[in-house]
Amino acid sequence: MEIAGIFKYLYEMLAKSGLPQLAVDLIALVASALIVFTFLAVTALFLVWWERKVSAHIQQRFGPMRTGWHGWLQTIVDMIKLIQKEDITPATADRPVFFWAPIIALTAAFTAYVVMPFGKGLIVSDLNIGILFIIAITTFTIISLLMAGWGSNNKYALLGGMRSAAQVVSYEVPMVVAVLSVVLFAGSMSMMDIVNSQAKIYQWYIFRLPFGPIAFMIYLIAGTAESNRTPFDLPEAEQELVAGFNVEYSGMKFAMFFFAEFVNLFTISAIAATLFLGGWQGPFLPSWMWFMIKTLFIVFVLMWFRWTYPRLRVDQLMEFSWKFLLPISFANLIIAGFMKYSRWFNW
């Protein structure tokens, strides 16, 4: 049962209905954007609830139990609470910067899904520069963090903003190089081609020793740093900076940041699943279900990291990225190059 067929059928129906080609494309795009938006909204809400349950059971407690069976309504209740909370803008804040920061964070988080292959035919538009587009878009979050830090005119927020900008920039580079080694092998940047090049299970890039697993680990570590999660959650390190960049935000704006953080988490794990675990490739389950299983598994691993490890200090974090992660990712790229053009490993 392939959902892609339904969309294709709907599209033909629309095309036959006699509207001008422009209107048809416009409606199709808007419809797919809406569908992806609601799908992501639901998954983000689910992720928030799931994180609280996973952390609870790791710590031998129940997690939310009171709102509905095992608290599944908890996130919706939280959202309603946050929405009706008073939205305070500090008097001395830089008003436009303060206002636009969460909006940029949210849009950056969502636009990455334009090229995300949810299933066999399920992709909004298969750009041929797929992965490059995603990486370019996810760097927008730096701008929103800086704007939040500067806009709220608060020492702690400024420190938090500076730290997060430095962190995301310095972890962007090893991430790109790790992705590069996969793109080198797949031969193309389009996400569909990357997934198609991992048809068989032994062709998954994670199993292509020796560069596969290393690239996967580098990507995962850089991914946690990208989405500001422990052990790299410096920007909103409660113990040191109270709440980092979102200390002055409340109500709807805070909900946006919170939402963007979890959508980012989903993006990172979705890319990891697509690049290294063969996207929606899988034996008998429908393709989108495979995609969800693999992504949620990686989300679980990221959550597992968060509830196990302490936090790194800022300078150690920078040092780790520049002095350790980057050299290894370059070496990995060279190995991938050799493997690509040698006769034995090129299966």
Added chain:
Amino acid sequence: MDRTELTKYLLDRFSDKLQLLDTGKAEPVFILKAENLLEFCRTIKADDTLAIDFLCNIAAVDTGDLFEIVYSVASTKNRIRFDFKITMPYENAEIDSIQEFWAGANWHEREVWELFGINIRNHGNLTRFLLPDDWNQGFPMRKNWDAPDFVRMPEL
């Protein structure tokens, strides 16, 4: 080095300046004049059979008619612990600071100044830190201190 040996050693070492008090129930308590406090501290810290390197506590006491400052000192190397005290009248009570021997005395002396009003000479940082900054109701730990909102236990 048990209590009697310690007392004998200290008494014959500072024969004129030191007297033993009988009120010390556990460890020996000596009494000292204020002017030779610094010199006494210097010797007990330098002396290697005593090697007093640990200042446990400085307690000021208002015994109704005069102030007492009790220094409890100990040695981490050999098992020695004893106290010595200095008495002074109420008016312009003053004492030298012994920070140069044990830096830990800084806050203890500062507390004595803040709660009792005993001035500490060349202390360096005599500012208020326990009581609220705008405190103007005198020195609370004195026996004759009274304030509007000082709730006393009902005498039954």
Added chain:
Amino acid sequence: MTTTKALHTEEFLVNMGPHHPSTHGVCRFLLTMDGEVVVKAVPYIGYLHRALEKICENRTYPQCLPILDRFEYCTSMSCEYAFCLATEKLAGIQAPERAEYLRVIMLELNRIASHLIWFGTTSLDLGAITPFLYGFREREDILDLFEMTCGQRLTYNYIRIGGVSRDVPPEFIPKAKEFLDKFPAKIEDYVKLLNENPIWMIRNQNVGILPREMALSYGVSGPVLRASGIKFDIRKDDPYSIYDRFDFNIPTGKVGDCYDRYLLRIEEMRQSSRIVRQALEQLPSGEIKTKVSANFKPPKGEVYSRIENSRGEMGIYIQSPGDSKKPLRVKMRGGSYNHLQVMPEIVKGGKIADLVAVMASMDIIMPEVDR
């Protein structure tokens, strides 16, 4: 030739506290910061000053005990014990055998509970949230033991002048033994989770190094002093109660950084559970209190008695006028008082994240600083 004009940087003041998640209790640090580096840290205390010493001055001796519980609420058993030890030395009272054993059992269990609080808050301050929950799960078992015997979970008011207030219920000993059997496996969990963890080691090694001379001159005591390499434990060097009947060893560190303090306290938890196990085996039967009347007047005299509690040397100085049933002066000395004094010296030059790590590793709590 480009002249590199010195980049004009300006230090800025940051107020860390008094309502800040990582200042244990209510304490404020005025930090002069140059970017991330702490140039100067000035602690401001006094937010928790309840004038306990003034309150004790118009209470009778037995009434002072609940006040002493609040002096240091993480190990209130040791505060009560320090006060009772001082009064017993003052009045020459000797507690019966069984009471001494019960006291040692309660003191050591309280030390483990306090170390578990420290373990939880240290890992919380450095970002690892789960060990906090594991530490407090073990602490709940100890609190159940306390609640079973004396009725409260934090301010016990269990030790009396001349003994203990009540005997342990029959199911105390099996439950205590069950806890002691389970506890080493739990410590192994903590060790596996944090000890060799590279992130934990990077964050704690060579951070907040306290040299020996500075430790001694600032009157630092307890695990912090031993971490700097000075083997001094009041239970061994100035023995009180019946500690000489149990064999336990005193771990000492070498460098005196946060990592040594961490390892030391984990080892101390093991030693304390060893002591409790031996005390439970040798627990004699018999009286649990020598009779002391409610308005008991100790003879004229003064005493400074000190014991080794989880944060260092806890000393109580009591001066009694001899004719009144209320002490003339009670001075309480806690370990954290001197630890907070030495903090600014250690933290200078470090990062703000190190300040949090050092504060957590020194196990400073504010009630015994402000009194």
Added chain:
Amino acid sequence: MKKLIDAIKNLALGLLTTGKHLGRRAITIQYPTEKWQMPERSRGIVTLLSDKETGKLNCTTCLLCERSCPTAAIKIVYDKDEKGKRILKDFIVDHGLCCFCGLCQEACNFAAIKLAPKYEFSTFEKEDLVWHIAKLQEIGRDVPYEKIERKKPEARPAVAKPAPKPTIAANPAETPTGKAHVIESGKADAIPVSEKKPKIVDKVEPEGEK
């Protein structure tokens, strides 16, 4: 290189330990529906105990508890009858002041006052924490306690010879006030204390007190 291997091994070890806890049962209890069964000695609200049969208060207004309270939370209002014997008029306990130390319970020789293992008494106004004799007695009605066998006071010889030790407690707990009466002996089988798993009290709606 070895340090790197160590680092990865320990990071994985950390994951394993937290992962191990995923399968274990949670140990927290859901408060309003399940309630923690407090041990028999736990000190909660101050209550006045009354005789089961006659329903009369045990208190003989000896004022010992009022004297022993460190925070002066107990206030006893009484008036004297012709023989100079005190008649109890009102017994006020200010739970805002009380620090739940249990000194009053120990000072009392007639088992008249006891801290019951109850803790749900929070109110919105501070004044509601001040409880008078009626409420203290009503809450203390169902609190079990050790009845003390008291010989007639006048038959007691001049010297307070300790009363014959009851055989119920293996190690009698004497009271601090010189008399050898056993009040709260070590025996705690009045209420079976909860085993390791908290005994779940069934669906209990919060007591209806004010």
